[in-house]
Amino acid sequence: MPDVRAAAPCLEVHQLTGFYNETQALHGIDLTVYPGEVVCLLGRNGAGKTTTLRAIVGLLSRRYGRIVVNGRSTEGLAPEDIAHLGVAYCPEERGIFASLNVEENLLLPPILKPGGMTVDEIYALFPNLKLRRKSPGTRLSGGEQQMLAIGRILRTGAKLLLLDECTEGLAPVIIDKIGEAIAALRQRGFTILMVEQNFRFASGVGDRFYVIEEGQVIEQFNRQAIDEDRPRIEALLGV
Numbered sequence: 698m699p700d701v702r703a704a705a706p707c708l709e710v711h712q713l714t715g716f717y718n719e720t721q722a723l724h725g726i727d728l729t730v731y732p733g734e735v736v737c738l739l740g741r742n743g744a745g746k747t748t749t750l751r752a753i754v755g756l757l758s759r760r761y762g763r764i765v766v767n768g769r770s771t772e773g774l775a776p777e778d779i780a781h782l783g784v785a786y787c788p789e790e791r792g793i794f795a796s797l798n799v800e801e802n803l804l805l806p807p808i809l810k811p812g813g814m815t816v817d818e819i820y821a822l823f824p825n826l827k828l829r830r831k832s833p834g835t836r837l838s839g840g841e842q843q844m845l846a847i848g849r850i851l852r853t854g855a856k857l858l859l860l861d862e863c864t865e866g867l868a869p870v871i872i873d874k875i876g877e878a879i880a881a882l883r884q885r886g887f888t889i890l891m892v893e894q895n896f897r898f899a900s901g902v903g904d905r906f907y908v909i910e911e912g913q914v915i916e917q918f919n920r921q922a923i924d925e926d927r928p929r930i931e932a933l934l935g936v
């Protein structure tokens with residue numbers, strides 16, 4: 698594996714705190730992501746993983762601390778301005794428009810930077826989507842919806858992808874396909890920061906891992922550590 702850390706980070710998060718009204722959900726998150734990595738946020742329900750992704754893309758209005766995307770601070774920026782820095786978010790709820798077909802959903806997000814994938818390249822990555830390209834969003838299986846939700850952000854030109862629980866509720870055979878797509882995207886030079894509850898899946902696709910608990914990073918390790926220390930890590934995650 699090339700030493701990705703020789704490059705400048707594409708995402709730096711320093712002492713990120715975040716609130717929903719008066720409730721504090723994030724208590725000082727620190728993390729760094731380098732170009733070309735797949736980094737996973739692990740941790741129990743309610744730990745603050747989704748909130749961290751939402752803060753990075755500007756969807757959490759009460760956020761404090763420092764977030765730097767591709768060398769630019771996101772302080773005070775609106776979500777659309779942060780998107781222009783080259784980051785895209787695929788939410789857990791997927792957000793597929795039921796009244797639009799697959800191709801219309803794919804074409805919906807605006808192209809924000811050059812270098813995004815073409816629709817044909819997205820179909821090559823997810824052949825199921827090509828077969829279903831005229832099907833309305835309502836007719837898609839959960840797996841097809843997830844592929845569409847990921848495929849849709851690949852056109853935008855963003856190279857840093859934030860994926861939230863992209864295997865949730867999917868059959869093992871579909872999870873394998875998502876894993877293959879993530880490996881292919883990494884190969885193409887995308888960087889991925891993903892929230893994942895399925896540790897078995899995460900440990901197969903991730904390069905580095907952060908464990909979040911009560912809005913803080915309590916542990917970080919790389920894939921090699923999983924091979925060497927799996928019992929301790931599984932105990933830590935309660936899996």
Ligand SMILES: Nc1ncnc2c1ncn2[C@@H]1O[C@H](COP(=O)(O)OP(=O)(O)OP(=O)(O)O)[C@@H](O)[C@H]1O
Binds near residue numbers: 749
């Ligand atoms: N819209 C909201 N309003 C108020 N509190 C929220 C909201 N969304 C999340 N929270 C709270 O913020 C904390 C962090 O939630 P978050 O969704 O980030 O956790 P998570 O680690 O992603 O867990 P999960 O896997 O359950 O999504 C939790 O205590 C949660 O109850």
